[in-house]
Amino acid sequence: MIFTSFLALMGIGFTAAVILGVASRLLYVDEDPRLAQVEDALAGANCGGCGYPGCAGAAAAVVAGKEGADVCIVGGEEVARNVASIMGLKVVTLEPRLAHVDCTGGIRAEENYHYEGASDCRAQHLLHGGSKMCPEGCLGLGSCVRACPFDAIFMGENGYPVVNPDACRACGKCEEVCPRGVMSVYGVTDSLLHLNQTSDCLAPCRQRCPGEINIPKYINCVKNGDYASAVQTIKERNPLLLVCGRVCPRPCETVCRRGHVDEPVGINMLKRFVADWEMNSGTRLPVHCAPSTGQRVAVIGGGPAGLSCAYFLRRFGHNPTIFESMPKLGGQLRYGIPEYRLPKDVLDWEIQGILDLGVKVRTEKRFGRDITLESLGERNYDAVFLGIGAWANATLRIPGEDAPGVMSGTEMLTKVGLNVRTGIGKRVIVIGGGNTAIDSARTSVRLGADVTLMYRRSREEMPANPEEIEGAEQEGVNFQFLAQPVEVVLDDSGHACGVKYVQMRLxxxxxxxxxxxxPVPGSETVLEADSVLAAIGQKPALDCLYEEDQECPLEATRWRTLAADPDTLQTAIPYVFTGGDMFTGPSLVISAIGAGRRAARAIHHYLASGKVTVPDNVLHGLMDYTLFKDVTDVELKERTAMPHVCDLDDRTQCFDEVEGTISESEALYEANRCLRCGLTCYDRDMPAPLLGASSDAATGKTVEVK
Structure with a gap:
């Protein structure tokens, strides 16, 4: 009996062994040897910062193709190279990324209510959006601090988080838990690509700047004596800071909150100060460029829009070539703005810095004649940027305007820029009221002419910069306001000898x-002159977009500008983009520079994915709730005066630069006038009274929540 049972058990065991043997053959899974190799190559921290439960999970994700070789946020580049080697991947240098805090409010931000009990930003955000009055600012409860697995974030004394760049591993945990988008993770390229959004901490000056420059940041750098960081901050948005420091009409200053206290901060003075500091330092600050992508972009036009586009394309890693019709780059900067406002050696220094990044140039190549969209395609350019500018002049539409002795203001200024004879006489009438008219008048004075500027409206309606109008007046330009030209008077030889005009009233x-x-009836008058300069407006020369017997597929607007998407600047041809005066008509230099960056951003996305996207909340215009005028508890501080380096008696005899750069002590003083504004917060000179409970902004009632 016992023996029989033993045999039965042996049979069962043998049968089970056979079954298990067969199953192991059928079901055996050969483990990828790379799993163990990748896991060994990882840092072994098992911190979870990569988003996987330990290094084994991260290794499995890499082998499965769900993650790249850079999955480990602790190990850095060395670990990434080892993992890439195991996986047979190409090793490239990765751009470092860090967590960034987009808030300057903190304890400066007013509170809607006082709440006891919510110690987490996410929890408080669910309660009426949080206690802070600023809808986008940091709530200051430190959710990001607790979420960081590397102790790289701490709450600063100002009440908002501070990132330790040496400890940060860009894991993104802080970004995930922040309910207001204050925390983000990005590198240099991410910063260059970023468009202002309604969720950003944007002081009014930043909202108004067409170039989207982080103005409070660079002013704060000046305040701290860190001029190099100020320059680098500006260059994230504007490669022509020397130019803008001299010719920008400062739209940012028109919405400066300091202006509701005394006078706006001298924002442009500070830009010029740090720009001149770099130029006069004897060296150029390094500019980061991504590794080359090998993709080529043709940039048509070497003015501010084209220079800006080429600069940012190069920083994104692409290979731009500028095609310029004139002998030198600069466009209207060189051939439209007089030397006394923008010295050519200053312009040359700034342009050379862009070219030194690896931007190629082909001068005296006119689009539509020497190069076309078709020929650029044949040369294997991957995209095209059209930034030709506004070189065509509006006509007076009066008898005699085609006679000898009549030319446009831009034509005369271009001749001066080319250092050729202008042919103007001793008595010059300039017709117009914009900056080109003022430049033409002041340049004619320097050429020895007696100048009258004729404008059909009053002085208050002149669109030219007030400082330029005042400068022209100081230099002896005569103003004939409320005068409408009706005819260019000719002498017996057919040459212009005066302008007949009608007196106007508003x-x-x-x-x-x-x-x-x-017009005032019966008020016709003749003003004698040897030369007449018409400066009543310019427009893009779109004739170059049409080839013989073939209509170009690019579209023009009714204002004779090039049609394109206002956010992406992409035209009807997907690989063709535009910007600057060709898109907007004559506008500001800083507007053209901003358009150049936006176009470069769009081209970068197009080359990478074939499509261009923009954020849903991209900023258009100004945010009304940030434009309040009740700015309290701020001490009065007089604005620094712009210095003049050329005496009035001397400056009309030469083209030497008129305005100068403020001194270092003046720059530090002016930087300290800045209120360091956020969306709603700003620096006060006197602390506001501390309240146990704050007032509701809408009702004025005291609200306390427990």
Whole structure:
């Protein structure tokens, strides 16, 4: 019996062994040897910062193709190279990325209510959006600090988080837990690509700047004596800071909160100060460029838009070539702005810095004649940027304007820029009221002419910069306001010898908000002159977009500008982009520079994925709730005066630069006038009274929540 049982058990065991043997043959899974190799190559920290439960999980994700060789946020480049080697991947240098805090409010931000019990930003955000009055600012409860697995974030004394760049591993945990988007992780390229969004901490000056420069940041750098960081901050948005420091009309200053206290901060003075500091230092600060992508972009036009586009394309790693019709780069910067405002050696120094990044140039190549979209395609350019500018002049539409002795203001300024004879006489009439008219008048004075500027409206309606109008007046330019030209008077030889005009008076306001000029009957008068310069407006020369017997597929607007998407600047041809005066018509230099960056951003995305996207909340215009005028508890501080380096008696005899750069002590003083504004917060000179409970902004009632 016992023996029989033993045999039965042996049979069962043998049968089980056979079954298990067969199953092991059928079900055996051969483990990828790379799993163990990748896991051994990882840092072994098992911190979970990569998003996987330990290094074994991260290794499995790499082998499965769900993650790249850079999955380990602790090990850095060395670990990434080892993992890439195991996986047979190409090793490239990765751009370092760090956590970034987009908030300067903290304890400066007013509170809607006082709440006891919510110690987490996410929890408090669910309660009426959080206690802070600023809808986008940091709530200051430290959720990001607790989420960081590397102790790289701490709450600073100002009440918002501070990142330790040496400890940060860019894991993104802080970004995940922040309910207001204050925390983000990005590198240099991410910063260059970023468009202002309504969720950003944007002081009014930043909202108004067409170049989207982080103005409070670079002013704070000046305040701390860190001029190099100020320059680098500006260059994230503007490669022509020397130029803008001299010619920008400062739209940012028109919305400066300091202006509601005394006078706006001298933002442009500070830009010029740090730009001149770099130029005069004897060396150029390094500019980071991504590794080359091998993709080629043709940039048509070497003015501010084209220079800006080429600069940012190069920083994104692409290979731009600028095609310019004139002998030198600069566009209207060189051939439209006089030397006394923008010295050519300053312009040359700035342009050379862009070219030194690896930007190629082909001068005296006119689009539509020497190069076309078709020929650029044949040369294997992957994209095209059209930034030709506004070189065509608006006409007076009066008899005699085609006679000898009549030319456009831009034509005369271009001749001066080319150092050729202008042919103007001793008595010059300039017709117009914009900056080109003022430049033409002041340049004619320097060429020895007696100048009268004729404008059909009053001085208050002149669109030119007030400082330029005042400068022209100081230099002896005569102003004939409320005068409408009706005819260029000719002498017996057919040469211009004067302008017949009608006296005007101001009527009702037109669509632009300016009062419409109306003629005074019987007021015709003739003003004698040897030369007449028409400076009443410019427009893009779109004729170059049409080839013989073939209509170009690019579209023009009714204003004779190039049609394109306003956010992406992409035209009807997907690989063709535009920007600057060709898209907007004559505008500011800083507007063209900003458009150049936006176009470069769009081209970068197009080359990478074939499509261009923009954030849903990209900023358009100004945010009304940030434009309040009640700015309290701020001490009055007089604005620094712009210095003049050329005496009035001397400056009309030469083209030496008129305005100078403020001194270092003046720069530090002016930087300290900045209120370091956020969306709603700003620096006060006196602390506001501390309240146990704050007032509701809408009702004025005291609200306390427990």
């Amino acid at each position: 009527g009702e306001a037109d669509a632009s908000g300016r009062r419409r000029p109306e």
